[in-house]
Amino acid sequence: MSNSPLTPGVVAARLPAGAYADNFSDVQPVFDRHEARVAADRCYFCHDAPCMTACPTSIDIPLFIRQIATGTPDAAAKTIFAQNILGGMCARVCPTEQLCEEVCVREVAEGKPVEIGRLQRFATDTLMGKGVHPFTRAAATGKKVAVVGAGPAGLACAHRLALKGHEVTVFERRAKPGGLNEYGIATYKTPENFAAREVEWLLKIGGITVKTGVELGRDVTLDQLQAEYDAVFLGVGLAGVNALRASGEDLAGVRNAVDFIAELRQSDKPAVAVGRDVVVIGGGMTAVDAAVQSKLLGANSVTMVYRRGKDKMSASEYEQDHATQSGVRIIYGAAPVKVLGTSAVEGVEFAYTHDGPNGLEMGETFTLKADQVFKAIGQTLTAAPIAKDGAKLVKQQGKIWAGGDCAAGGEDLTVTAVAEGRDAAEAIHASLMA
Amino acid sequence: MANLTTNFIGIKSPNPFWLASAPPTDKEVNVRRAFEAGWGGVVWKTLGAEGPPVVNVNGPRYGAIYGADRRLLGLNNIELITDRPLEVNLREIKSVKRDYKDRAMIISLMVPCDEDSWRDILGHLEDTEADGVELNFGCPHGMAERGMGGAVGQVPEYIEMVTRWCKKHTRMPVIVKLTPNITDIRKPAEAAKRGGADAVSLINTINSITSVNLDSFAPEPTIDGKGTHGGYCGPAVKPIALNMVAEIARSRETHGLPISGIGGITTWRDAAEFMALGAGNVQVCTAAMTYGFKIVQEMISGLSEYMDEKGMTNTSELVGRAVPNVTDWQFLNLNYVTKAHISQDDCIKCGRCYAACEDTSHQAIAMSPDRTFTVKDDECVACNLCVNVCPVENCITMIELPKGAVDERTGRPVTGYANWTSHPNNPTATAAE
Known part of the structure; x- marks a missing residue:
């Protein structure tokens, strides 16, 4: 072994070859049948259940858990997929501790919610493992719909439209469909190529053509799509990355966290280079995913720095605990002042922050040694093909609909994107059949 | 600590917890382990007549509900x-009893319905130094097809006849074990009493099919594609058993007849409930078969603690305490009004x-948008269903309306005791004098 966690600079292969498989394996393996039955037995089958209300896709959670408890996981999976066709991915990546499980009455009563996310994964994995697609298309309507972006919103929209009998073409700028599911989520949350397998399974509904490597504005225009299709759905996500607006941002070794995460998902792990001293700037899930995976690649020290307090951090308590348990140090209440270094980054100067009359104010400074810096302070819309509501697209304008991270309203979550894609499909269907 | 020593029809045991006649009491090795764990007594698994022993199936014998x-x-x-030879059982009974003289040793019996058979088997027991016999008139499966067990227990005249034979041919106390597979449990109890029984024990198991295999379409437990009805026991049968014990305890004809309570007893509390309804002691089987013999330690500590709290020093102070409060529906106070809270x-x-x-x-x-649940007193009939389905103990309680308070549902003030017998809607009401 040539490199170790102590090797200076941004290098690959810091760990023994065998360590990567363990580090990047399933962070929370699927329940076996017995575990699922025990977990399912804890559900109270609440009336008008709070968990169901908290789910952006409104999955009938008490019903699917009862279906697991009574030995019919395939029926449970159908209950889930009827509301959320990406229920398999959502079972892996949903911040359930901030959604369904946070409001579970057993969380309220005992501090131990029913493990809804893991039960959902048990059900969806069971059915998907059989290669069964549980839905059949309605008779063809003769209507054609273009979906731009094969991320969660686009896929959910395309599936629901195909289900209704419409002919769907999905345009994706990247080489593979899946969007953030394929490129933007930590490997240990979705190992074994799950994102790609899920897309393949979803497409079994039929009636969906996916065209990859086609970018809106470059390879095809919105006008062309409007002319050729009866409706257009934009689920283009947020392709831009916010800048630090601190000097030294352009030094070698400063990188967008989303690019690092995408590289990790598409590469052999030992080949991915990582710094000896890594600093991640940001407080969301992207920051946590980059920080934890840096550690898993063998970085010697990884520090996440967030400009506000713990309570303001958008990564959940669970995610923060996962980070610290993985060896990541989290500094709250500090903002970057400048990135230090001559040709490559050598450190980052931060200032402690406090709330002042004019917002966040900077105070005492300190410096963290760094040979790699990841920026994870949010993504932005790069193109504005239709009117905007604030920083994001309006949800409907003429025969164009929008949903997911690029559209106004809602949280930037996979599950929210699925809900918006699905609901847009229903609206498009209603409009086309009117 | 309360004294749990029990004297049941002259049979002493250090506590009222006996193991019922069943697989746990079939062999010396089990019974010794039971006594070491602390059981006060055992009813040895039912012996049959001398000769070739019965045979059991070689597939599953049990089915369960979860x-x-x-x-x-x-x-x-x-x-x-x-299914073991008579002489082996007798030798082992004698061996165990010799080493555990303070424990109750009862022998369960089931032989054909003729006086000679009963006289013979009772003769064999003389030498064992056992404390008593229990007549198995209950098992609903298998042996009943041969005119024994439940087949006898369903005919009060046979119960009386066999009991009389047994009293004639043994000096030991005779306990008659009753089957619940009958419409009125008081009739067999009365017959046992007429025959001279020292006590009755109940309930034996309930005829049942626990489940059906939906692949093979056969009842479970399944033997080579077929199944048969079996005897049901465990926590599920406790309410049925409690009622039957209470019916015997409060019936004019059988009041005072000693009862050994059986049926789903799993914890000290179950045992105390049977005793409060008139059982002088209790017998346990399924709980031991589910969790092992050690559960008796919880039963002993739990009953002791309860009796200490209640200031009871002897189990006899508990036995029958609830019997006067078991009544007929017609005597329930219709002016007792509660509301869920x-x-x-x-x-x-x-x-x-x-x-x-x-x-x-x-x-x-009522349910508010923020999920606050409140009782509408003007609609609540106090049925108790909300209490029963609530997963949190004591979250919903029934609050009694004091006399004079107005029941918002009926608009009438709460008045004193009155029951159906004098209610104006009762066509056969007798005016309260």
């Missing part, structure tokens, strides 16, 4: 009486009370 987390709630069996501090907002009341009862619970 609650949440696969807790065993009910067990059904198609096992017959002991939901403790908002304890409520976890699951809404099951609301679903139960709104869908299936009296639409007497």
Whole structure:
């Protein structure tokens, strides 16, 4: 072994070859049948259940858990997929501790919610493992719909439209469909190529053509799509990355966290280079995913720095605990002042922050040694093909609909994107059949 | 600590917890382990007549019903009486009794329905130094097809006849074990009493099919594609057993007849309930078969603690304490009014009370947009369903309206005791004089 966690600079292969498989394996393996039955037995089958209300896709959670408890996981999976066709991915990546499980009455009563996310994964994995697609298309309507972006919103929209009998073409700028599911989520949350397998399974509904490597504005225009299709759905996500607006941002070794995460998902792990001293700037899930995976690649020290307090951090308590348990140090209440270094980054100067009359104010400074810096302070819309509501697209304008991270309203979550894609499909269907 | 020593029809045991006649009491090795664990007595698994022993099936003998987390709630069996030679059982009974003189040793018996058979088997027992016999008139499966067990227990005249034979041919106390597979449990109890029984024990198992295999379409337990009805026991049968014990305890004809209570006793509390309804002691089987012999230690500590709390020094102070409070429906106070009350501090907002009341009862619970559940006193009939379905103990309670308070549902003030016998709607009412 040539490199170790102590090797200076941004290098690959810091760990023994065998360590990567363990580090990047399933962070929370699927329940076996017995575990699922025990977990399912804890559900109270609440009336008008709070968990169901908290789910952006409104999955009938008490019903699917009862279906697991009574030995019919395939029926449970159908209950889930009827509301959320990406229920398999959502079972892996949903911040359930901030959604369904946070409001579970057993969380309220005992501090131990029913493990809804893991039960959902048990059900969806069971059915998907059989290669069964549980839905059949309605008779063809003769209507054609273009979906731009094969991320969660686009896929959910395309599936629901195909289900209704419409002919769907999905345009994706990247080489593979899946969007953030394929490129933007930590490997240990979705190992074994799950994102790609899920897309393949979803497409079994039929009636969906996916065209990859086609970018809106470059390879095809919105006008062309409007002319050729009866409706257009934009689920283009947020392709831009916010800048630090601190000097030294352009030094070698400063990188967008989303690019690092995408590289990790598409590469052999030992080949991915990582710094000896890594600093991640940001407080969301992207920051946590980059920080934890840096550690898993063998970085010697990884520090996440967030400009506000713990309570303001958008990564959940669970995610923060996962980070610290993985060896990541989290500094709250500090903002970057400048990135230090001559040709490559050598450190980052931060200032402690406090709330002042004019917002966040900077105070005492300190410096963290760094040979790699990841920026994870949010993504932005790069193109504005239709009117905007604030920083994001309006949800409907003429025969164009929008949903997911690029559209106004809602949280930037996979599950929210699925809900918006699905609901847009229903609206498009209603409009086309009117 | 309360004294749990029990004297049941002259048979002394260090506590009222006996193991019922069943697989746990079939062999010396089990019974010694039971006594070491602390059981006060055993009823040795039923012996048959001399000669070739019965045979059992060689496939599954038990079927089960489960609650949440696969807790065993009910067990059904198609096992017959002991399938070991009579002389082996007798030798082992004698051996164990010699080493555990302070424990109760009862021998369960089942032989054909003729006086010679009973005289012969009782003769064989003389030498064992056992403390008593229990006549198995209960097992509903297998042996009943041969005119024994439940077949005898369903004919009061036979019970009386066999009991009389046994009293004639043994000096030991005779306990008659009753089957619940009958319409009125008082009739066989009365017959046992007429025959001279020292006590009755009940209930034996209930005829049952626990489940059907939906692949092979056969009842379970399944023997080579076929199944048969078996005897049901375990926590699920406790309410049935309690009622039958109470009926015997409060009946004019059988009041005072000693009762050994059996049926789903799993904890000290179950045992105390049977005793409060008139059982002088209790017999346990399924709980031991589910969790092992050690459970008796919880039963002993639990009953002791309870008796200490109540200031009882001897189990006889508990036995029968609840019998005067078992009455007929017609004597229940129709002017006793309660209303459900939901403790908002304890409520976890699951809404099951609301679903139960709104869908299936009296639409007497209101649900606010923030999931606060409150009882509508003007609709609540106090049925108790909300209490029963609430997952949090004591979150919903029934509050009694004091005399003079107005019941918002009826608009009438609460008055003193009055029952159906004098109610104006009762066509056969007798005016209260």
